[in-house]
Amino acid sequence: MVTTEQGLPVSLKIDQRELAKPPQALADEIFALCRLSAMRQQVARRREILQEPYGAEIVRVMELATEDELAVAEEAIMGSDDEPPLTWMRSV
Numbered sequence: 001m002v003t004t005e006q007g008l009p010v011s012l013k014i015d016q017r018e019l020a021k022p023p024q025a026l027a028d029e030i031f032a033l034c035r036l037s038a039m040r041q042q043v044a045r046r047r048e049i050l051q052e053p054y055g056a057e058i059v060r061v062m063e064l065a066t067e068d069e070l071a072v073a074e075e076a077i078m079g080s081d082d083e084p085p086l087t088w089m090r091s092v
Contacts, residue, residue: 001030005045005064007038032077039065039073 002011009030018026042065049055049062065073 001033001037003034003037003041005038005041007034009034036073036077039070043067043070 001009001013003009012030014026021029046059046064046066049059049064052058
């Protein structure tokens with residue numbers, strides 16, 4: 001899954017086995033992964049901006065996700081295990 005910083009999907013691959021899930025469950029999982037992808041991109045953007053002059057002010061105005069918010073979201077979606085969940089997500 002690849003999304004914009006706002007969470008809009010631009011690339012998505014779904015394993016055939018996942019299509020057997022109830023539509024709402026699959027939609028909920030896709031939506032959660034979109035939010036997580038957006039947060040990851042926002043944290044990366046935050047790091048870049050903070051290296052620039054006046055970066056802290058710019059980041060505050062943009063309301064980008066923080067590292068702590070990302071960690072909480074990742075734990076909520078993927079669990080607290082060190083191993084990634086068994087899922088249809090693949091590296092792109």
